[in-house]
Amino acid sequence: MERRRKIIIRVCIILALLNALVWYFVFTESPHALSVSFLNVGQGDAIFIEAPNGSQVLIDGGPANGAVLRELAKVMPIYDRYIDVVIATHPDADHIGGLNEVFKRFQIGLLLESGLSKDTGIFLAEEKTITENKIKHINARRGMKLDLGGGAVLTILFPDRDLPSTVDANDGSITALLSYKKETFLFTGDAPQKIEKYLVALDGKNLDIDVLKAGHHGSKTSTSDIFLRATTPVYTIISAGENNRYGHPHADTLARLRTASTTVLRTDELGTITFKTDGKERILEYK
């Protein structure tokens, strides 16, 4: 009898603790603000967006070094195993390398792809995972709008057509514009200068934004003067690995950014960079 009572008390304690935990999660949930994190994944891109209502978007997964999983764990609650939308900007290994593990571990609402394919082991492995896990996937097209809720909208600017398979992977990068109240962010994947000029021609004044993710990790083939004049970013993020073998970001790009008098924030120097904003105030965090 005594033993039974002890067991009952223990079970009650455990249940009470679990209950407290659930309420803790409830109160830490729903930040009522938009947060955009440029994750520190080494040489590659991975950007995590959480809308004011909790909808989540992951743009690229960095290289296949497992870093994206560790970084996601820091920006997502521990019980959260669902990402609403994943965008794979283009099939290069420093953008989709880490996505394979993400697909295996998280449930994905929708996958947006560029439509390009690549004959690499990682791309084929990823295709297999997508089929096995029955992940819904469509090609991104200009004009698509993802209403993230709470006033945050992600608009696809590029590609604006079906891409022939001969197109270079970088040229086909998905470019997306995130806007929330007055704040705007532009994500360009690895888009080179010619695509930037094309976008300036298409969108002109609408490209004036607050935060720019510099194309191709700050390579000199991206972030042209014309593009910087059209976008006039307050902050420019460079997502590159420490001492990477490509020498990203390039000195020319850094010089152009200096001329454009934008504040440069680099993941290789600062780690994960997070913007939080309620539309009025903008908070910057580094980890």
Place this chain on the structure above:
Amino acid sequence: MSFSPFFVHGTLFLLGVSFVFWFPNFFAFSIFLCICGVIFYCFARFTKIFGRLTFIFLIIAIGSLSFSFGALRTYISFPQEPPFGEYLSQEVSLSGYVADEPIQKETYIRYSVVAYDLKNVRVLVYDDLTSQVSYGDSVTLEGKLSQPENKDTFNWVGYLSHQNIFYEIKYPNVIVESPEMVPFFVSLQKKLFSIKYAFSKNLSRVIPEPAASLAGGELLGEKRLLDKKLNDALKISGVSHIVVLSGYNVTIVSETIMRVLSFLPKNISLYGALLGIFLFAGTAGFSASVMRAALMATLLLLARRAGAHYQARRALFIAAILLVFIKPTLLLYDTSFQLSFLATMGILYGQKYFEKKFIRVTPRFGLRTALATTVSAQLVVLPLLINLSGGIQILSIPANMLILPTVPPVMFLSLTVGVLGFFSYSLSFIFGIMATILISYQLAVINFIGSISFANVSVPYITSLFAVLFYVVFFVKILWKEEEK
């Protein structure tokens, strides 16, 4: 005074093995010693020329036989460099199977390939991070053949040569082929690994990183997925042993099976447990440290069945000698084997003693046991660790006291998550959250202690010879005590 002959001859055998690694050119001497041993033995046993000294000569004869036996066994096992010299720094094409689980590093994936047509030729391969190759795959490599080079102070070339690896290919073109030519035991091993992978997949579906990797490490000894930062923190805080498969993991497996099968005839539950131990060791790739634990657990089961008194210390010795006999390079070149052997020895000989010493420490939450276990294991392992890393982890005792009591619940929860994951995602999810919270606590302790600047105190390098001398003295002392009882 007289020592137990079993321990004495075992130690001499091990000394013979290590002798060869230090003085590789004494083959003739070993033969000579062996012949002398036989002659002395015959004379002492069958004649009376030694008179009253017969007994002493008999001991010396058998002793030198044990020693030379160890030495000769090692000479036979010495790897031969294959005659590949002419192909060095040339483009080659080589077909074979992947012979170990690829290890992911920061910038590359490393594995070794055993060639089909050239028996026992193993080539080390550095591959891109995006490589999808796994154990037991049949591959054709196209690339430039080169020789490994030593890194810093570590004798990388020597280390590799004892695994029969003399050549490497960096970033070759890898073509995966149909696995027809892969040997049977490799396909079997691949199946065993796949059980482990399915299990860790269940863990990683509901536990975020790096907690999932740590859970996999604690439960399955799966260290490959830990990132460098966490690995370093584990080392600095002196708790990296929690991600090594130990006797503890194996005992849990065998005891669970025995209990589940307890309604069956005794022999059947015994065979079930033995099979379970074998499979478990298999999922860990039959690595030396898990084999040590598996052999000890097997001996425990057999002794219990035979109604014999199980002597853990003797079992440890038998396991060590058996493994070294099968693969002599373990003794001096396999760190995990050395650490697991020495730590187990420390615990077997010291835990009871220290538990009495720490009478003032509260036994609640298993704190006293954790302290006694840590101190006894650490003391014995210390000289080897200094020799390996050139540092002392001075905070390892508080770190272990904080971490060790949480290891069994984490293992239990992870096991539950892994098993439930095969049936129900939601059920495994609930246990996953609980596991995550406990592991987050472990991670917090590990990262905190790992970030303290003075946690790792570097000390002057001590040579392996000195470390070994320490251990010989230590062994003799232990054997002495053993006799007094």
